[in-house]
Structure formats: structure tokens, C-alpha cells
Amino acid sequence: MAVLVAMALFVAQAINFGFTLRDRQAFRLEQVVGPVSSRIIDAGQGPRTNRAPDFPPPPRFDDSPWDGFRPRPWPANLMPSGLRRRPDVESGLRRILTDAGIPVGQIVTGIRSVRPDDPRLERVSHLRAQRLRQAGGELLIAVEQPGTGWWLTSQSWHDSDWPILWALIGQTLVLYAIVLLPVLWATRRIARPLHMLANAAKRYHPGEADGAIEESGPHDVRTLIAAFNQLRTRATAMLNEKDRMLGAIGHDLRTPLAALRVRIESVEDDDDRLKMADTIDEMSGTLDDILSLARLGRPSEGLTEVDLAALVDAVVEDFRDLGKPVEFAEVERLKMRLRPSLMRRAVRNLIENAVKYGGGAEVFLRPGAHSVEITVCDNGPGIPAERIGEVFEAFTRLEGSRNRETGGIGLGLALARAIVREAGGDITLANRAEGGLAATITLPR
Numbered sequence: 001m002a003v004l005v006a007m008a009l010f011v012a013q014a015i016n017f018g019f020t021l022r023d024r025q026a027f028r029l030e031q032v033v034g035p036v037s038s039r040i041i042d043a044g045q046g047p048r049t050n051r052a053p054d055f056p057p058p059p060r061f062d063d064s065p066w067d068g069f070r071p072r073p074w075p076a077n078l079m080p081s082g083l084r085r086r087p088d089v090e091s092g093l094r095r096i097l098t099d100a101g102i103p104v105g106q107i108v109t110g111i112r113s114v115r116p117d118d119p120r121l122e123r124v125s126h127l128r129a130q131r132l133r134q135a136g137g138e139l140l141i142a143v144e145q146p147g148t149g150w151w152l153t154s155q156s157w158h159d160s161d162w163p164i165l166w167a168l169i170g171q172t173l174v175l176y177a178i179v180l181l182p183v184l185w186a187t188r189r190i191a192r193p194l195h196m197l198a199n200a201a202k203r204y205h206p207g208e209a210d211g212a213i214e215e216s217g218p219h220d221v222r223t224l225i226a227a228f229n230q231l232r233t234r235a236t237a238m239l240n241e242k243d244r245m246l247g248a249i250g251h252d253l254r255t256p257l258a259a260l261r262v263r264i265e266s267v268e269d270d271d272d273r274l275k276m277a278d279t280i281d282e283m284s285g286t287l288d289d290i291l292s293l294a295r296l297g298r299p300s301e302g303l304t305e306v307d308l309a310a311l312v313d314a315v316v317e318d319f320r321d322l323g324k325p326v327e328f329a330e331v332e333r334l335k336m337r338l339r340p341s342l343m344r345r346a347v348r349n350l351i352e353n354a355v356k357y358g359g360g361a362e363v364f365l366r367p368g369a370h371s372v373e374i375t376v377c378d379n380g381p382g383i384p385a386e387r388i389g390e391v392f393e394a395f396t397r398l399e400g401s402r403n404r405e406t407g408g409i410g411l412g413l414a415l416a417r418a419i420v421r422e423a424g425g426d427i428t429l430a431n432r433a434e435g436g437l438a439a440t441i442t443l444p445r
Contacts, residue, residue: 001187002180009179013172017165024164025088032155033092036141040093040151041100074150079142083110086139093143105144111157114138131156193217197225204232250291257284308334308343308443312365312374315347325360326351334367336445338423346416347374350427350439353412354378358436367445371425374441382431391429392417416441 090107097104114121114132121129132138139157142150193216200213212229215222261280267273309331316328347363354361358378366373383391392413417427425443432438 002184005183006176006180009172009175013168013175017168020164020168028158029088029092032089032139032157033096036153036155037093037096037100039153040097040143041102074152077106077108077142077144077150078152079108079110079140080112083112083140085109086111089139089141093141097143103146105146106142107144108142110140112138112140189217190221193221193225197221197228201228246291250287253287254284257287302339303337304340305335305337306340306343308336308338308372308374309365311338311340311344312347312363315344315351316363318348319351319355319361324355326355326363327361328363329365331365331367334365334372336372336443338443339419342419343423346419346427346441347376349412349416350376350441354380354437354439357381370445372443372445374443376439377432377436379436382435382437383429385431388429392427 086109089109093107094104114137118132121132137157139155141153141155144150193214196213212232213225215225215229217225257280261277264273264276264280267276310333313328313330316326319326351361351363354376355378358380360378362377364373364375364377366375413427420427420441420443423443425441428440428442430438430440
């Protein structure tokens with residue numbers, strides 16, 4: 001807003017400068033053309049005789065200013081060469097003299113500078129010397145009148161427009177101070193609370209204890225901040241209610257599952273008992289995955305400084321203890337602030353998929369300057385490139401059947417990506433050139 005106001009003021013002042021400069025040039029032209037033409041008309045209409053004019057000796061133009069008050073005829077144009085001419089003055093004089101009935105031949109003008117300490121100024125009147133010093137220049141005018149000679153005169157001349165330019169610059173600065181300072185104050189009063197609101201909205205995380213934003217600024221901004229505070233309060237209350245509901249659901253489902261687990265011990269057939277136990281374990285695992293995914297936005301575990309290399313190595317050791325072919329390239333200790341249980345679960349889900357679909361896994365931990373990569377590679381069939389994005393959706397499986405022998409319920413990758421994104425990172429999948437799939441967790445350092 002301040003920049004737009006400043007640009008508008010600048011454009012307005014530029015237009016004002018153009019009009020002012022044009023009016024000043026017209027006024028200056030009128031000040032020169034009017035008096036000079038009047039003097040020439042008066043001198044040309046004086047008493048006439050039939051004898052040739054008595055020309056005085058020509059003046060020394062390089063030594064003294066021209067006599068601007070008593071134009072006299074001279075036998076030739078004695079205008080010094082090399083001076084800058086003023087065509088507007090020449091055309092103005094020609095128009096006025098022609099309208100007055102004075103025959104006019106050539107009209108020549110020239111501008112020469114006058115220094116304040118010029119010794120020639122001592123040879124003219126005090127008033128004329130003062131005008132020439134103030135103007136800093138002298139306009140020389142030579143008008144040819146056929147049959148009479150050349151009328152020579154001069155006029156003080158302000159050849160520079162810098163004084164008016166500096167005046168307009170000063171006026172613009174005053175306008176900026178008068179207009180822009182209140183605008184900057186008003187925009188700051190509006191922008192500061194809006195900036196606070198934007199930062200609060202970016203930082204807002206369900207479950208974090210964060211006080212309400214101070215209501216400040218104009219009325220509309222205060223109303224917006226109050227609405228945001230109320231919205232955050234309602235959202236937190238809804239999430240708390242959701243957590244209580246999920247906790248109740250988990251408790252109500254785990255209780256009968258535990259009772260069933262006890263009851264199947266009385267089944268005499270070993271095969272039936274093992275199948276029932278596997279089914280109950282699968283239901284318990286599915287329930288844990290669903291509840292974990294639903295509660296991910298409000299983790300109960302706090303951030304802890306952990307050794308990421310040791311965490312990944314511990315997950316790999318768990319699979320080795322189960323006899324799974326999982327390899328891990330050892331690296332040095334790598335301290336990071338994470339939620340260890342959640343990150344362990346994300347890494348475990350990736351390794352579990354690699355073991356299930358690829359027969360084994362190779363795990364690499366690559367620290368970088370600004371990020372850390374955990375890559376889990378397998379030698380399985382990979383994933384069609386056009387379906388890589390689908391596997392991150394909850395309850396999505398590439399294998400169409402719901403057979404648990406060929407895969408889970410489709411929550412492993414969805415849960416892993418949600419955990420990693422909650423930590424500020426992301427998961428990417430890519431088919432390896434030598435075959436298999438590479439799942440990479442990227443975490444910021």
C-alpha cells in the first residue's frame with residue numbers, strides 16, 4: 001500500500017512538474033519577448049531622416065555585456081558565433097514585430113553565461129549587474145530591419161530549470177512525509193496483527209498448549225483474530241472428543257479379543273487353535289494400525305534426542321531375530337530429535353513390506369548436510385510407475401484380494417508416510433534399475 005501511494009504521488013508530481021515547467025517556459029518567453037519587442041518597436045518608430053544612419057563604433061562583445069536598455073541599429077550582425085540559439089524567442093519576436101507592422105529580416109539569438117565575478121558587470125548599472133548575477137546567463141538578440149540595420153539588445157536569462165526542479169523535489173519530500181508516514185503507520189497497524197495471525201496458523205498443531213492470539217489492530221482484524229481463536233478452541237475440543245472416542249473403541253474391542261484369546265486355549269484341535277490365534281492377532285494388529293493412524297495428528301510421545309543409527313539398527317535386529325534376511329550398513333552415531341516409537345514403527349513398516357514382497361531388505365542410512373535419508377531396498381517385483389502414488393492411500397493394496405497371506409490391509413505405507421510427514425520429512429518410492437523397489441525416508445536435520 002505504501003509503495004502504491006508513493007508511486008501515485010510520484011506520478012502526480014511528475015505531471016505537476018511537466019505543467020509547471022511548461023508554464024514557466026511560457027512565462028519566461030513572455031517576459032523576454034514582450035519587453036524586447038516593445039523596445040525595438042519604440043526605437044524603430046523614432047524620428048526618421050533621409051540621411052544614412054550615424055552608426056556608432058561597434059561594441060567589443062567579448063569585453064562587456066550588451067546594452068539591454070537602449071537598442072541601437074548596427075551596420076552588421078555582430079552576434080558572437082558558437083552560442084546556443086533559442087528558436088522559440090526568435091519566432092515570438094518575429095510574430096509580435098510583424099503584427100506591429102515592423103519589417104523584419106533575420107532574427108538571431110544566443111545565450112552566454114555570466115559569472116558572478118565577471119569584470120564586465122562593473123561597466124553596467126548596478127541593477128542590471130544584479131539581475132545578470134542572479135540569472136547566471138544573458139540572452140543576446142539581433143533583429144535585422146531592412147534599410148535600417150541590425151537592432152542589438154540583451155536580456156538576463158535563467159538558462160537552467162534546476163531551481164524549479166529542486167523546489168518540486170522538496171515539495172515531493174514534504175508530501176511524502178505528510179502522506180506516507182500516516183499510511184505506513186496504518187499499514188503497520190494492520191499488517192502486524194495479520195502477520196501474527198499467519199504465523200500462529202502455520203504453527204498451530206492440535207494438542208500443543210498455545211495461548212490465544214492477542215486481539216489487536218483495526219476492528220476487522222480484531223474480529224478475524226477472535227474468530228481464529230474460537231475456531232482453534234473448537235477444533236481442539238473436537239480432537240479431544242475424537243481421542244476419547246478412539247480410546248473407548250480400542251478398549252471395547254481389545255477386551256473381547258482378549259477374552260477370545262483366552263477361550264481358544266480350550267480348543268482341543270491344535271490347527272484350529274493356531275488359526276484362531278492368528279486371526280485374533282491379525283485383528284489386534286489391524287486395530288492398532290487404525291488407531292495409530294487416527295491419532296497421528298496428536299501424538300502422546302514427545303520429541304526426544306535419539307541416535308537414529310541405533311534406532312534403525314534395533315529395528316533391523318528385531319527382524320534378524322525372527323530369521324528374516326535384513327542387512328544394515330553400519331554408520332556413525334547420528335543424533336536427532338524425533339518421536340522414537342513412531343519413527344521405529346515407520347521404519348519397521350517399510351522393512352516389513354520389503355521382506356514380505358521382496359524376500360529380504362537392505363537398509364542404508366545416509367546423512368547429508370541438511371537432511372538424512374533412510375533407504376530400504378528389496379529385490380521384489382517393484383511397483384508399476386503409474387500406481388506408485390496409490391499405495392500411500394489408506395486401505396489400498398496392489399493385489400486385489402483381501403488375503404492376509406499376500407499382504408496386509410493396506411495401512412503400512414499410509415501410516416509410515418503420515419509419521420514421517422508429521423516429523424517434517426517425506427517418503428518416496430522408486431523402482432530400482434537392477435530390479436526391486438527402493439523406499440526412502442527423508443528427514444530434515
